[in-house]
Amino acid sequence: MNNTLSQPASTPTLSTHSEERTEIVALGWQDLCGITRVRGLPLKDLEAKAATGLGFPACGQALTVSGGIAPNRWGPIDDVRQIPALDTLVRVPRIGDYPGLNVVLADSIDGQGQAFACCTRSLFKDALRRLSDTTGLEFAASFEHEFTLSKPGFQPELCMTLDALQALGALPSVLVTALDRAGIVCEAFEPEFGSGQYELSVGHDWGVAAADKAVLTREIIRDVSRHFGYRASFCPKIAPSAAGNGAHIHFSLRDKNGNPVLFDPARPNALSALGGSFAAGVIRHINSIMCFASSTPVGYMRIGPGKWSSGYNAFGLANREAVLRICDLQMTPEPKRQRSYNLEFRAADNAGNPYLVLAMIVRAGLQGIVEKLQSPPSISVDPAKLDEAERMRHGIKPLPSSLDEALQHLDRDEVARSWLPDALYETFVTLKRKEISATDGLTPEDLCARYARIF
Ligand code: GLU
Ligand code: MG
Numbered sequence: 001m002n003n004t005l006s007q008p009a010s011t012p013t014l015s016t017h018s019e020e021r022t023e024i025v026a027l028g029w030q031d032l033c034g035i036t037r038v039r040g041l042p043l044k045d046l047e048a049k050a051a052t053g054l055g056f057p058a059c060g061q062a063l064t065v066s067g068g069i070a071p072n073r074w075g076p077i078d079d080v081r082q083i084p085a086l087d088t089l090v091r092v093p094r095i096g097d098y099p100g101l102n103v104v105l106a107d108s109i110d111g112q113g114q115a116f117a118c119c120t121r122s123l124f125k126d127a128l129r130r131l132s133d134t135t136g137l138e139f140a141a142s143f144e145h146e147f148t149l150s151k152p153g154f155q156p157e158l159c160m161t162l163d164a165l166q167a168l169g170a171l172p173s174v175l176v177t178a179l180d181r182a183g184i185v186c187e188a189f190e191p192e193f194g195s196g197q198y199e200l201s202v203g204h205d206w207g208v209a210a211a212d213k214a215v216l217t218r219e220i221i222r223d224v225s226r227h228f229g230y231r232a233s234f235c236p237k238i239a240p241s242a243a244g245n246g247a248h249i250h251f252s253l254r255d256k257n258g259n260p261v262l263f264d265p266a267r268p269n270a271l272s273a274l275g276g277s278f279a280a281g282v283i284r285h286i287n288s289i290m291c292f293a294s295s296t297p298v299g300y301m302r303i304g305p306g307k308w309s310s311g312y313n314a315f316g317l318a319n320r321e322a323v324l325r326i327c328d329l330q331m332t333p334e335p336k337r338q339r340s341y342n343l344e345f346r347a348a349d350n351a352g353n354p355y356l357v358l359a360m361i362v363r364a365g366l367q368g369i370v371e372k373l374q375s376p377p378s379i380s381v382d383p384a385k386l387d388e389a390e391r392m393r394h395g396i397k398p399l400p401s402s403l404d405e406a407l408q409h410l411d412r413d414e415v416a417r418s419w420l421p422d423a424l425y426e427t428f429v430t431l432k433r434k435e436i437s438a439t440d441g442l443t444p445e446d447l448c449a450r451y452a453r454i455f
Contacts, residue, residue, distance in 0.1 A: 025102035027054065027084055028215070030120055032428045033065045033435075034295060034352040034455075036219055039082075043102055046084060053083035053106065061118040062427050065296075065454045066438065070431045073423060080116045082106040088212050090182035092220065098174050098227045100181075103219060105212055117421035120355035125208050127362040127419070135369055137253045137261065139362055142187075142204035143214045145350060146245040147221060148197050148238050148452075149230045156196035164191030168198075168228070175200070175224040182220060184213050194243030204250065204342075214247070214354040234350035235452040236294065236302040240444040244302030244309050247350040250327065251361065252342040253278065263341040265334075269317045269326050269378050270341065276375025279315055279324055279343060281368020282361055283376045286313045286323055286347075287409035288416035289360045290400050291432065293345070295352030297439045298451040300402045302349060305384035310346045312383040312396050315376040321383055323347050323399065324376075347399065351455040356428075363419040404436055 025046055026038035037060070041049065058080050062072035088105040108119035115122035131137055149156075149168070157163035165172065176186045185203030192199045200221060205213050218234060225232035236244055253261050253275070262275035271279070282289070294303055305311030310323040317326040325344040329337055348357050377394045379386075386396070400406040407429060410416060417425060439447055 023102060025089070025104055027082060027106050028103050028219070029082060029106045029108065030215055030353045030355060031063050032061060032118065032120065032353060032356070032424070032431055033063075034350070034354070034356075035063075035065060036215055037063065038103075046089070046104065047086070050084050050086055053081040053109070055079045056082050056108070058110075058116070058118075061423075062431060064431060064434060070427070070434050072427055072430065078111070080108040080110055080119075082108050085121070085212075088209075088216075090216055092178045092181045095174050095177050095181075096170065098178065098224060100178070101220075101223055103216060105215065117423040118427060120353050120359070120424075121208065121211070123421070123424070124211055124355040124359040124362070127359040127366075128207055131362055131366050134366060136256045138206050138255075139210075139251060139253055139358075140204045140206045141210035141214075141249050141251040141358060142202050143210075143217065143354070144199055144201045144246070144248040144250075145214075145217055145221065145234070146192055146194075146197060146199045146247065147232045147234045147350070148194060148242070148245060149225060149232055150196055151230045154196070154230070157191070159193050159195065159197070160191050165189075168230075171224060171228045171230070174227075175221065178220050178224055179217065182216055184217055184220070192243065194245075197243055197245065204252070206254075208355075211354040211358050218350060233452045233455060235448065235455045236296065236299040236349040236351055237448050238452045239448050240301065242448070244307055245349060246302065246309050246346065247348045247354075249345040249348050249358070249361070250342045251345065260338050260341065262343065263328075263338040268375075270328055270330075271326060271375060271378075273375075274369060275343070277368040277371070277373045278365035279368070280373035280376050281364040281366065281371070282324060282345070283313055283315055284368065284373070285360070285364040285413060285416050287400055287406065288413040289357065289364060290347060291403060291406035291410050291428075292352055292356040292360050293348040294406070295349075295356075295403070295432070296451055296455070297403045297436055298447050299349050299351060300400070300406075301444065301448070303347060303399055304401070305382075305398075308346075310399065312391070312398055314379045314383040314394075314396050316379040319379060319382075320346070322379060326378070351451065360416070360419065364416070367415065403432060407432055 023043040024040040025043040028038040058074040058078040062070040092100040108116040187201045264272035314322040316322040
C-alpha cells in the first residue's frame with residue numbers, strides 16, 4: 001500500500017486524477033457483518049484528520065445488512081473516533097475510462113483513547129500482538145476471492161475457458177492494474193467452475209495488512225466491475241444450484257529472523273511440531289470460528305461435503321474437502337518450498353469480516369501452541385467417504401450446518417468467547433440472531449437472492 005499522499009512513482013504512464021476537482025477519499029471500516037462502511041472526506045484534509053479522527057456514533061456497530069440497526073447497548077449515547085490508518089491509504093488513479101478511487105481504512109478508539117471494543121481491526125492487531133509477545137512469531141495470510149459477475153444480457157461462457165476470460169473485455173486488465181496501484185499483488189485472475197464465477201488470488205501480507213488488503217481487494221473488485229456494468233457478488237451461494245463463492249485463506253508463520261516455521265521436512269507432511277500445534281488449536285475451536293468464517297444464514301448452503309468448501313473439521317495434505325489443508329509444493333527445491341509451505345483455511349467466505357475470522361484463527365492457533373497440542377491426524381481421503389466409525393476414530397465431525405448451530409457452539413466455548421470483548425460478542429450475536437429471524441420461512445432460492453443483493 002502507498003503510505004504517502006503523493007502519487008505512486010510507478011504510475012507515470014497513466015493520467016492522474018483531475019486537478020480541477022477536489023479529490024475525495026473514502027474513510028472505510030468493516031462492520032461486524034463484513035460490510036465496508038465509508039464516509040467521504042476531501043483527500044487534502046486527510047493528514048490533518050489523522051490525529052483525532054472523525055466522531056461516529058458507537059451504535060453504528062449495530063448496523064444490519066439490510067439497512068436497519070439492531071438493538072444495542074449504546075443507543076444515542078457515546079461516540080467513537082474513527083482514526084484513519086494512513087499506511088492503509090490507497091490511491092488508484094484513472095485507468096482508461098475507469099475513474100479510480102481513494103480509500104483509507106480506520107481504527108476506532110473510545111473516549112479514553114483506547115481501542116474501541118467493537119473495532120475489529122484493533123481486535124486482529126491485538127491477536128497478532130499476543131502471538132508475537134508469547135511466541136515471537138508473525139502471521140501472514142492471503143486470500144482467494146471467488147465472486148460471480150452478472151449484468152443484464154450477460155450470458156456466461158463455459159467455465160475455465162479463454163472465452164470466459166475474454167468475454168469480460170478490458171475488465172481483468174483494469175482490475176489487475178487497479179490492484180497493482182493499490183499495492184495488492186494479483187497472483188491469478190481466472191474463470192472459476194461456476195457459471196459467471198471468477199476468482200482472484202492475491203499475494204500474502206504479514207500482519208494486519210493481510211486483512212486490510214482483503215477488504216480493499218473486495219472493494220476494488222466491486223468498483224471496477226461496476227464501472228464495466230457488472231455486479232460482482234461475493235454471496236456464498238447466488239442460487240441453490242450454483243457453485244459456492246468462497247474466500248479461502250492461506251496462512252503461514254515466521255520467527256523474528258524471518259524464517260518460516262511451519263515447515264519441517266523430518267516430520268509427517270513436512271509440518272513442524274509448532275505448525276501442528278497451531279493447526280490443532282484451529283481444529284479444536286473450528287466450530288466457534290465458523291460463525292465468523294461463514295457469517296450469514298446463506299453461507300451454510302455453501303458449507304458441506306462434496307462442495308470443495310469443507311464439510312468436516314478435517315485436516316489433510318492437499319485435501320480440498322478438509323477445513324484445513326496443508327499446501328506443500330513438494331517438487332519445489334528448498335528454500336522456496338519452505339517459504340511457500342502454508343496452511344489453507346477453506347471454510348471462509350467473503351460475506352463476513354476478515355479481521356474477525358483472522359483474529360479467531362490466530363487466537364485459536366496460539367492456544368494450540370501454548371498448550372503444545374499434537375497435530376491433528378492428517379486425512380488423505382474425502383472425509384465423507386470414510387464410514388462413521390472411522391471418522392469417530394480420527395475425531396472427524398461435521399461442521400455446523402447452520403448459522404444458528406455455529407452461534408450455539410461459540411456460546412458454549414468459553415475459551416473462544418474470552419477472545420472477544422463483551423460488547424463485540426453481544427452486538428455480533430444480536431445482529432446475527434436478527435438476520436436469522438429475518439430469513440425465517442424463505443425458500444432456498446429467496447435466501448440466495450436476498451443475500452446476493454447484499455454481498
Ligand atoms: N468454490 C469452492 C468454495 O466454495 C472452492 C473451489 C476451489 O477449490 O477453488 O469454497
Ligand atoms: Mg477457487
